[in-house]
Amino acid sequence: MSKVSYYTEEGLKKLKEELDQLRDVERPKASQAIAEARDKGDLSENAEYDAAKEAQGLLEMKIAKLEETVANARIIDESQLDTSKALVLSTVKIRNQANKMEMKYTLVAESEADLKAGKISVTSPIGKGLLGKSVGDIAEVQVPNGTLKFEILEISRT
Numbered sequence: 001m002s003k004v005s006y007y008t009e010e011g012l013k014k015l016k017e018e019l020d021q022l023r024d025v026e027r028p029k030a031s032q033a034i035a036e037a038r039d040k041g042d043l044s045e046n047a048e049y050d051a052a053k054e055a056q057g058l059l060e061m062k063i064a065k066l067e068e069t070v071a072n073a074r075i076i077d078e079s080q081l082d083t084s085k086a087l088v089l090s091t092v093k094i095r096n097q098a099n100k101m102e103m104k105y106t107l108v109a110e111s112e113a114d115l116k117a118g119k120i121s122v123t124s125p126i127g128k129g130l131l132g133k134s135v136g137d138i139a140e141v142q143v144p145n146g147t148l149k150f151e152i153l154e155i156s157r158t
Contacts, residue, residue: 005069006076006088011112015073019066022059030056069111086130086155088122093154094130097138102153107131126150 007015034056037049076089086092091106105120107130113121120127129141129150139150 004072004074005109005111007073007109007112008089009075011109012070012073012075015066015070015111019063019070022063022066026059027063030059084134084155086133086152089157090130091156092130092133092152093156094139094150095153097149097151105130 030052033052034049037046037052040046040048086107088107088109091104093102093104095102105118105126107122107127108119110121110123113119113124122128122131125141125143126139126148129139130152133139133152135152135155137152139152141148141150
């Protein structure tokens with residue numbers, strides 16, 4: 001069964017652009033590399049041909065995976081989201097109970113996650129721990145070295 005993923009319009013547009021790039025630019029390059037390697041003679045001892053065929057196989061797998069992701073993607077209507085709970089596309093301000101450090105993260109789909117930009121995946125341990133929580137709740141997150149406790153300070157939409 002396919003996994004449905006939720007994206008912003010911008011995130012889905014980037015996925016489609018990447019898929020178009022792979023189909024329209026990279027696929028013809030891979031075919032050309034195979035043709036050039038084939039023209040060099042004996043295929044049984046042609047490392048270039050083998051490498052080109054392997055690269056094409058990996059490219060086709062990547063294209064198939066992206067096609068499946070795009071086919072199962074759903075765009076989130078931000079106007080319909082409940083702002084009282086932490087959901088996908090919520091920006092959540094949290095405070096680590098242990099060191100009192102405050103952080104702000106936007107919960108996004110796995111493929112849109114970018115820690116440097118403050119975007120964490122809803123499938124990450126912290127993302128899972130924050131989902132469904134309200135302001136004032138304590139989210140307990142299991143991490144490899146124990147349990148972290150985060151207090152939800154603020155939830156907003158960006």
